[in-house]
Amino acid sequence: xxxxxxxxxxxxxxxxxxxxxxxxxxxxxxxxxxxxxxxxxxxxxxxxxxxxxxxxxxxxxxxxxxxxxxxxxxxxxxxxxxxxxxxxxxxxxxxxxxxxxxxxxxxxxxxxxxxxxxxxxxxxxxxxxxxxxxxxxxxxxxxxxxxxxxxxxxxxxxxxxxxxxxxxxxxxxxxxxxxxxxxxxxxxxxxxxxxxxxxxxxxxxxxxxxxxxxxxxxxxxxxxxxxxxxxxxxxxxxxxx
Numbered sequence: 001x002x003x004x005x006x007x008x009x010x011x012x013x014x015x016x017x018x019x020x021x022x023x024x025x026x027x028x029x030x031x032x033x034x035x036x037x038x039x040x041x042x043x044x045x046x047x048x049x050x051x052x053x054x055x056x057x058x059x060x061x062x063x064x065x066x067x068x069x070x071x072x073x074x075x076x077x078x079x080x081x082x083x084x085x086x087x088x089x090x091x092x093x094x095x096x097x098x099x100x101x102x103x104x105x106x107x108x109x110x111x112x113x114x115x116x117x118x119x120x121x122x123x124x125x126x127x128x129x130x131x132x133x134x135x136x137x138x139x140x141x142x143x144x145x146x147x148x149x150x151x152x153x154x155x156x157x158x159x160x161x162x163x164x165x166x167x168x169x170x171x172x173x174x175x176x177x178x179x180x181x182x183x184x185x186x187x188x189x190x191x192x193x194x195x196x197x198x199x200x201x202x203x204x205x206x207x208x209x210x211x212x213x214x215x216x217x218x219x220x221x222x223x224x225x226x227x228x229x230x231x232x233x234x235x236x237x238x239x240x241x
Contacts, residue, residue, distance in 0.1 A: 017056020
């Protein structure tokens with residue numbers, strides 16, 4: 001409780017100091033006709049306000065200590081400092097959490113990254129006329145839906161399967177991703193591989209995953225439920241790797 005009361009004294013002192021700093025600096029700037037070129041007077045007022053807030057915070061803690069019973073001034077002031085430190089730590093933790101949880105392009109040592117995927121299907125299921133529009137890939141998060149680039153020119157045959165590379169970049173930080181693949185006009189396959197919020201860019205290809213959901217296109221009612229055609233694996237690579 002003493003830490004909370006001390007924190008209130010500190011914040012009250014900082015508020016008073018901020019106000020006095022702003023008012024005093026504004027009056028000084030007006031009286032001296034301080035130039036406002038490139039925001040000089042504004043920067044001066046803000047700087048004086050912040051200095052006033054810092055001085056007011058210290059004064060508030062000292063006054064809280066002086067309000068303590070005889071012999072307890074240092075303990076009261078220390079409690080106030082502890083309360084203020086706890087507040088700063090809580091604000092810093094909130095800012096860190098926000099920066100980590102917000103959806104933004106991932107960076108590794110200053111470089112953004114691509115999500116590299118490969119789609120595998122039996123060669124017999126790949127129409128001879130398949131072209132750029134036959135596969136459409138989206139890496140969906142709660143706030144973004146970036147499309148992947150299907151690299152038809154790099155497809156290859158492995159035994160009974162055809163493997164088609166896909167690249168989506170930049171990869172966004174997110175705790176929830178769904179890779180949605182529209183297969184021609186036939187069906188939509190949704191994959192939910194366990195991609196970490198910030199994957200390891202040096203990790204090798206993942207295992208092959210089957211789709212979590214296979215649905216017909218919107219508004220289409222097929223005579224029988226569609227069956228999956230695709231498997232997917234992925235890895236992450238920073239730009240320049």
